Amino acid sequence: MTQSRLPASKRPTRRQVLKSAALGSAAAVAAPYVSGVYAAGSLSLGVWDHWVPGANNTLTKLCNEWGAKNNCEVKIDYITSQGEKDKLTAAAEAQAGTGHDIMSHRDWNIRIHQNVLEPLDDLIAKLIQQYGPISPVAEYLAKIKGTWRGVPTAVGSQVKPCCSRIDLYKQHAGIDVTEIFPADESKWDQAKVDTWNWDTYLTAAQKLHKAGYPVGLPMGQTSDAVDWVGALFNAFGVVMVDAKDNIKINSDETRTALEYLKKLMAVNPPEVYAWDDAGNNRWLISGKGSNIMNPPSAWAVAKRDNPQVAANCWTHPMPKGPKGRFVGQLPQFYGVWSFSKNKPAAKELLLYISQKESIAQLVQASYGYDLPSFKSMYDLDTWKTVEPPVGTVYGYPPRGDEQTSMLGFPARSDVGAQIYNQAINTVMVAKFTQGNEKLDDVIKWAEGELEGTLRA
Amino acid sequence: MADTVHTLSPPLQRNRLQGALAASSTVRGLHQVLRRRSTVAFLMCLPLILIIASLVVYPALYSIYLSMLNKAQTRFIGLGNFRFLLSRDVFWMVVQQSAIFALTAVFFKALIGLITAHLINNLPAKGQRKWRGMLLVPWVIPLALSSLSWWWLFDPTHSAFNYILASFGHDEIAWLSNPYWARFSVILVNVWYGAPFFLIMYLAALKSVPEQLYEAASIDGANAWQKFRHITLPMMRNIIAITVLFSLIVTFANFDIVQIMTAGGPRNMTHVFATYAFLLGIRSGDLPLGAATSLFMFPILAVAAIFILRGVRKRGREIG
Numbered sequence: 001m002t003q004s005r006l007p008a009s010k011r012p013t014r015r016q017v018l019k020s021a022a023l024g025s026a027a028a029v030a031a032p033y034v035s036g037v038y039a040a041g042s043l044s045l046g047v048w049d050h051w052v053p054g055a056n057n058t059l060t061k062l063c064n065e066w067g068a069k070n071n072c073e074v075k076i077d078y079i080t081s082q083g084e085k086d087k088l089t090a091a092a093e094a095q096a097g098t099g100h101d102i103m104s105h106r107d108w109n110i111r112i113h114q115n116v117l118e119p120l121d122d123l124i125a126k127l128i129q130q131y132g133p134i135s136p137v138a139e140y141l142a143k144i145k146g147t148w149r150g151v152p153t154a155v156g157s158q159v160k161p162c163c164s165r166i167d168l169y170k171q172h173a174g175i176d177v178t179e180i181f182p183a184d185e186s187k188w189d190q191a192k193v194d195t196w197n198w199d200t201y202l203t204a205a206q207k208l209h210k211a212g213y214p215v216g217l218p219m220g221q222t223s224d225a226v227d228w229v230g231a232l233f234n235a236f237g238v239v240m241v242d243a244k245d246n247i248k249i250n251s252d253e254t255r256t257a258l259e260y261l262k263k264l265m266a267v268n269p270p271e272v273y274a275w276d277d278a279g280n281n282r283w284l285i286s287g288k289g290s291n292i293m294n295p296p297s298a299w300a301v302a303k304r305d306n307p308q309v310a311a312n313c314w315t316h317p318m319p320k321g322p323k324g325r326f327v328g329q330l331p332q333f334y335g336v337w338s339f340s341k342n343k344p345a346a347k348e349l350l351l352y353i354s355q356k357e358s359i360a361q362l363v364q365a366s367y368g369y370d371l372p373s374f375k376s377m378y379d380l381d382t383w384k385t386v387e388p389p390v391g392t393v394y395g396y397p398p399r400g401d402e403q404t405s406m407l408g409f410p411a412r413s414d415v416g417a418q419i420y421n422q423a424i425n426t427v428m429v430a431k432f433t434q435g436n437e438k439l440d441d442v443i444k445w446a447e448g449e450l451e452g453t454l455r456a
Numbered sequence: 457m458a459d460t461v462h463t464l465s466p467p468l469q470r471n472r473l474q475g476a477l478a479a480s481s482t483v484r485g486l487h488q489v490l491r492r493r494s495t496v497a498f499l500m501c502l503p504l505i506l507i508i509a510s511l512v513v514y515p516a517l518y519s520i521y522l523s524m525l526n527k528a529q530t531r532f533i534g535l536g537n538f539r540f541l542l543s544r545d546v547f548w549m550v551v552q553q554s555a556i557f558a559l560t561a562v563f564f565k566a567l568i569g570l571i572t573a574h575l576i577n578n579l580p581a582k583g584q585r586k587w588r589g590m591l592l593v594p595w596v597i598p599l600a601l602s603s604l605s606w607w608w609l610f611d612p613t614h615s616a617f618n619y620i621l622a623s624f625g626h627d628e629i630a631w632l633s634n635p636y637w638a639r640f641s642v643i644l645v646n647v648w649y650g651a652p653f654f655l656i657m658y659l660a661a662l663k664s665v666p667e668q669l670y671e672a673a674s675i676d677g678a679n680a681w682q683k684f685r686h687i688t689l690p691m692m693r694n695i696i697a698i699t700v701l702f703s704l705i706v707t708f709a710n711f712d713i714v715q716i717m718t719a720g721g722p723r724n725m726t727h728v729f730a731t732y733a734f735l736l737g738i739r740s741g742d743l744p745l746g747a748a749t750s751l752f753m754f755p756i757l758a759v760a761a762i763f764i765l766r767g768v769r770k771r772g773r774e775i776g
Contacts, residue, residue, distance in 0.1 A: 083715075087738055112741030115528075221721045271612035273722040274633035279612060286613075414527065414741075421740035430723045435635075445545070452544055456526060 041342050042073040043349060046093070046100035048086055048156045048332060049078035050366065051297065058365035059155060059353070066352045072345050081106065093337065101340035102350065105333045107223070108417040110142045110150035117149040118336040123347050124148040127354055127374070135373040137329040137406045140413060150333030151350050152373035154359045157331040158295040159371060159398060160227045162319075165213070166389075167312045168290040172211040173204035181316035183384060183391025185399050193400055194320065198235060201319040202264055208290040209267035215291040216283035217268050218275040219430050221423035225275070227328025228293040228318075229425045230407030233257055235321025240419055240450055241411035247450045250443050253323075258432050258439060265433040273434050285309060293318065293328075296386075296393045300367055303388070311388040316395035317402040329404035331373055368393045411453075418453035523748040537748035546724055547732070547749070554728040554753075556639065557714075558707040561646040565707075566700060568647065569654020576655070577662045588659070595652035603716040606645045607632075610717065635725035638718050642726055645713050650706070654699055661695040662688065694768050701764040708753050729753050 045063065050056050056078050067074040077100065079086040087109060093099030094113045110117065128134055134152065142150040162177075169175045180192045205215045218225040233240075236257035239248040265272070272279070281298035283289035287309050292298060302310035318327045336346040352358065359372050360380050368382045378397040386393050398404055407425055408416020419425070428446050431437045437445075526533050541547045576587050594602065609616045610631035618628040632638045669687045678686070711730035714720065720727035720735060727735070729749060737746015 084734075084738060091738055091743070108741060219722075221719060221724070269613065270630055271633045274612040274630070274638065274718065276719065282613060418740050418742070421735065427723055434633075435723060448545060452540070455540055 041345055042075065043067075043102065043342055043345050044100040045074065045076045045102045045104075046079050046086075046089055047076060047102075047104040047334075048106065049080040050156065052300065052366045052369060055155075055362070055365045055370075058361050062353050062358050062361065063349065066349050070345070070348065072342075072349075074349070079104075097339050099337065099339075101342055101346045102334050102336055104153065104155070105150055105335050106156070107330055107332075108141060108413070108420065110333050110335055111144055111413045111417055113335065114144045114149050116338050118338050118340065118343055118346075120148045120151050120336065120347065120350070123151055123351055123354075126351065127151070131356065131374040132376045133374075135329060135331065135375075135404055137404045137409075138331045138333070138373040140406055140409050140416070141331065142333050144413065150335040151354060152331050153334050153354070154362050154370040154372040154377075155332060155366075157371045157373060158329070158369065159396065159404060160224065160231070160293045160295060160328045160330070161315055161317055161396060161398075161402070162291055163284065163294055163296065163298060163313055163315045164291045165284075165289070165309070165312050166314050168208060168211070168213050169204065172213065172290070173207045175200070175204055177314045177316050178389075181314070181395045183394035188400055190400075193317075196317070197320040198232070198260065202260070202267075205264060205267045205291070213288060213290040214267055214269055216275075216280045216289040217264070217272060217293065218277075218280050219265065219268070219272045219426055219434070220275050220279070221426055222275075222277045223330060224277045224280060224294060225426045226407055226420055226423050227330060229261075229429055230420075231293075231318055231326040231328045231405050232261070232321065233407070233425060234326040234405040235319070235323055236260070237321075237323040239410070240408070240424065240446070241415055241453070243410045243412065245412070245415070245454055247447055247454075249446045249450060254443060255439060258429065258442070261429050262433050265429070273430055284313070295369055295371075296367070296396055297369060299392060300369065307388075310392075313392055314389070314395070315393045317398070317400060320401070325400075325402045326405040327398055327402050329398075329406060331371075368396060371397060415453045419450065422449065422453075424449050424453075519747040519751060522744050523751050525744045527742050527744060529744060537745050538752075541745070541748055541752070546727075549724060550727045550729060550732045550749075551752070553639070553726065554708060557643055557646070557710070557728050558704060561643050561650065561707050562700060562703050564643075564647045565650040565654050565703060566696065568651040569658050569699075570696075572651070572655045573658035573662055576659060588656070591655055592652045594649050595656075599649060599712045600716065602649060603645060603713045606641075606648075606713075607717050610641050632718055633722060635722050638722060638726050642714050642717055645717065646707060646710060649713070650703060653703065657695055657699045658692065661692045665691045694771055697764050697768050701761055704760055705757050708757060 047059065050059075060076055063074045063076060066072075079089050081087075086104065086106065089099075090103050090105060090109055090113060093103065094116045097116070105113065124134070138152040142148055142152065164177045166176070166178055169177055177196075180196055181188065208214060217228060219229075233254075237253040238251065238257050239253075242248050269283070275283075280289070280292040280294055281301060284292045284294075284298045285302045285306050287306060296315055299310055299313045299315065302313065318325055334350055336343055336350070340346055353362075356377055359370075359377055360382075363370050363372070363380050363382045368386050372378075375398075378399065383394050383396060384391060406416070406420070408419045411419065424446055427449075428442050431445065432439060432442045522529070523537055524532055524534055526536070572591060576584055576591070579587060612630075612632050615628070615631055617631065622628060630637055631641050665688060669691075670683055673683050673687060708728075709730055710728060711734065714726055714728050714731045715734065718726040720731045729752060733746045733749040735746075736749055737743045740746075
């Protein structure tokens with residue numbers, strides 16, 4: 001046992017030691033992020049396998065660049081989200097307490113694994129200092145009990161605005177979406193933008209249905225369906241559970257939204273109740289569909305498989321409702337496991353790939369699909385230049401009065417996760433519109449399900 | 457060696473001798489142990505026992521432990537998750553659907569297996585092998601792959617079946633978007649996949665029925681139905697019971713078909729235990745509730761297994 005060499009009078013008391021430790025910890029938390037470029041060693045990443053061919057290469061290139069500069073060997077495993085394999089891998093690593101150093105997490109996974117994720121407050125503080133406010137949806141999903149457990153990444157992050165057929169809307173509904181939302185926000189006329197609301201959308205959908213080109217809005221239990229219905233619910237002011245655990249679904253707003261949806265679903269193809277996340281894409285690409293609510297993936301595939309359709313696609317904001325204009329957002333995050341053996345290096349790498357210069361390369365590689373969580377990055381050239389037609393995805397990042405939304409908010413996030421993943425909103429709509437159940441019965445059913453989500 | 461012994465002092469010699477005797481008795485004992493067939497059998501099975509213990513027993517016990525924790529896995533709550541599930545409407549719907557799915561599918565698999573086994577058994581020996589091989593194909597293809605093919609056939613928008621129906625002037629069927637047709641579709645795929653297993657088991661059982669019994673029955677004037685009812689069925693009863701039990705377990709635990717074709721929709725009306733457990737445990741991040749859901753299968757199947765195996769033993773004793 002080592003003896004202290006200090007004389008008894010100079011030895012710190014236990015209280016002094018505790019006080020110093022507390023001050024040290026407080027300083028560590030409050031201090032600005034200081035980069036310590038001492039990342040030597042190795043890092044392993046388990047990240048989402050991008051569906052855009054070649055997009056993974058850009059991330060690999062960025063990581064290797066950083067690795068070469070910092071004398072750190074970086075190994076990346078790309079894990080597909082098909083069959084939720086990425087989520088299964090994360091769950092297995094979290095349970096086993098071993099695995100990659102950095103893991104990508106979709107939607108609610110940061111909350112799910114919060115207890116085994118390293119706090120990243122210092123990193124986020126640095127990014128906010130550099131790029132300004134972060135998306136409220138990202139904050140809702142990754143800032144758990146005041147601590148950031150994940151850093152939002154552009155890779156795979158998306159919103160789901162409207163993607164409309166320019167020609168069909170002009171011909172059958174008398175609406176020119178390129179005129180309302182030209183590829184330059186400074187030219188947007190607020191009076192025209194305001195005309196793009198849910199009433200206009202319904203009228204146009206009825207005309208397009210009559211003309212044989214219905215809109216295609218999924219009503220299954222996957223994220224595309226949950227997100228657009230969540231955005232509509234927000235636009236109508238529907239709250240399922242509030243921040244204080246009060247169930248609020250039994251409201252006039254809910255009734256109004258469901259009655260509206262009854263009319264809207266009547267002019268959708270009947271198979272939308274069985275669509276997965278690719279159903280609406282296929283609908284648009286086939287040339288039968290006039291409008292979907294999706295990231296530009298459908299357009300990108302149409303560009304390859306049906307160029308005539310792609311040349312007539314225009315991505316633009318969602319319709320406005322009585323409570324505002326909302327679009328569903330689904331961000332992805334990188335988290336550092338608490339059992340990682342090289343946490344400082346992991347944070348350094350995450351900071352590097354979160355820089356605007358890196359994000360610009362990632363966005364370019366995905367043809368504008370990847371969406372950063374910082375509004376200050378929405379001025380990247382990719383969204384202005386991608387074609388055909390030029391500017392087709394300019395309206396993809398939320399612009400103007402469009403706000404991002406997440407089904408489940410403002411409930412606490414563990415409740416929100418249940419609401420979202422069990423697709424309580426789309427099941428409600430399906431029960432009312434497809435199952436023809438009474439409105440009161442549907443609301444009563446939802447109340448029961450929401451009560452279940454509050455379980456501790 | 458002998459010289460060396462002679463040079464040793466008597467006590468040392470005694471010790472050496474005792475050591476040698478002990479060693480030879482140990483070797484003899486080992487030989488005796490190894491000579492016992494049961495010991496050898498156990499040792500040879502040991503790797504398998506260890507694999508099963510680590511890959512089956514441990515996860516099973518761990519899932520029981522998980523099912524008794526709270527949502528955040530920080531507190532032991534006993535049977536709280538089970539009580540919670542029993543109070544949910546959706547869970548009861550899942551119980552009902554799992555029962556409909558498993559019982560209907562197993563019944564049709566057994567029926568189709570029995571009929572096809574008879575048909576093949578009555579074919580000339582030369583043609584039998586060809587038919588046997590062809591009919592086993594569904595069982596050989598990886599289930600995830602064949603489910604995907606079926607999904608394409610039932611595709612909500614571009615169903616190949618609907619294309620055929622439309623070409624004959626029939627209305628299209630909402631295979632996967634109508635909840636009842638969706639139930640029918642997932643059961644159909646399960647039957648398609650599982651019937652060959654019954655076929656091969658029943659065919660093997662049919663081959664083992666002594667031909668003399670049929671000959672004696674023919675002499676007594678029995679018709680085909682009487683032969684089937686009074687000879688074939690009693691002789692096959694054990695194999696039918698065991699295949700039904702095995703299939704019931706596998707069908708109750710089915711995940712791939714429902715997950716790929718409907719993911720439990722529309723309106724949660726095709727969920728079975730496994731897909732609902734996946735939804736709660738992995739997608740919603742409530743592992744304890746997911747574990748509790750999957751464990752609900754256990755008592756149901758255990759009761760079924762007890763009754764079926766008791767019947768098998770009873771008949772075995774009667775025959776013995």
